[in-house]
Amino acid sequence: MKAEGFYAINNEFLMNGPKGFQEYKMLENDIMFVRMDFPGVPEDGVTVTLDPCKKFVSVSAHVPKVHKHDLSHRKYLTFSGPGCECCEISGFTYQMAHGVLRLHLSKTNILDPQRPSCRYPRGGPHRLHYNRDPYHPALSGPVLMPHPNVCEGSTMAYESKQLQNGGLYVRLDMPGVPKDNFNVSVSSGRVKVTGQAPAVSHDSGGRFYSGDVAMLSAPVDVPSRGIKTIIKNGCIRLIIPTV
Known part of the structure; x- marks a missing residue:
């Protein structure tokens, strides 16, 4: 930010x-x-x-x-x-x-x-x-806008849900990013997702997404392979276990 x-x-x-x-x-x-x-x-x-x-x-x-x-x-x-x-x-x-x-x-x-x-x-x-x-x-600005074309369901690019087992479920929208262009890493307890969307057709340019999407319960470095990811159609879903 x-x-x-x-x-x-x-x-x-x-x-x-x-x-x-x-x-x-x-x-x-x-x-x-x-x-x-x-x-x-x-x-x-x-x-x-x-x-x-x-x-x-x-x-x-x-x-x-x-x-x-x-x-x-x-x-x-x-x-x-x-x-x-x-x-x-x-x-x-x-x-x-x-x-x-x-x-x-x-x-x-x-x-x-x-x-x-x-x-x-x-x-x-x-x-x-x-x-x-x-x-x-x-x-650009300090306030996020809801997606104006959504007529049913979530209008925002981020949603999260605390799970009963203490884990966390996160859904992120990164439109334009192919499945192989997502990356998930964990450093000092911060779960970070990046995505590279190439320019296609007459797009004015490619797009790069990056951000911390969750905090683990302890500030530790853990292998990101412990996080389950589901990537489909410009969205990545994470199931983040407890530490």
Whole structure:
């Protein structure tokens, strides 16, 4: 944690890379790129549907309970589109991997088919949420925001539960991190998790997560192999035994 607060208002463990739950970018050939963080969602757990008006797509996704100690399942629901009157969506593709959805939306200018679709509707890029800098200082702060697209279940990137045997259960969201890019270590009783998420497709950059997620009952160094880990779809779950 930095002196001025969390590095990112969406995830207290995000140390470097683009912040925010979503990232938007206008590409060449009238294509709009959207990255959405849906931690926990499997590759086949998302549905993208084009609305009959062709102005937006609806996105729904489901995270099943992976472990009995999960507080609940999670469901996501959101919408995305060009947000202007002159264009409609002519097609889309998407990929879901490691808890991140990446959309490519093709646009067509319906007011003048001979012209390309607009790149800056609604008065220019300064008024567009999807032209906002994913490194903008406003995306850092001392208060964490709940995930705006969660309609059921936990909205935060961290949850923990004290177990009856004295151990601790922890669930961490680190969207974009492949299974082999997580690392768990224990030093002076502090359980630390790091994760490296590479840049994929048109992401503005890779992301690095790091943080102490739990304290053991004694300030000792113990082998991390004593901690059971479950890693799926940009989430890591830890079962930390008593010392």
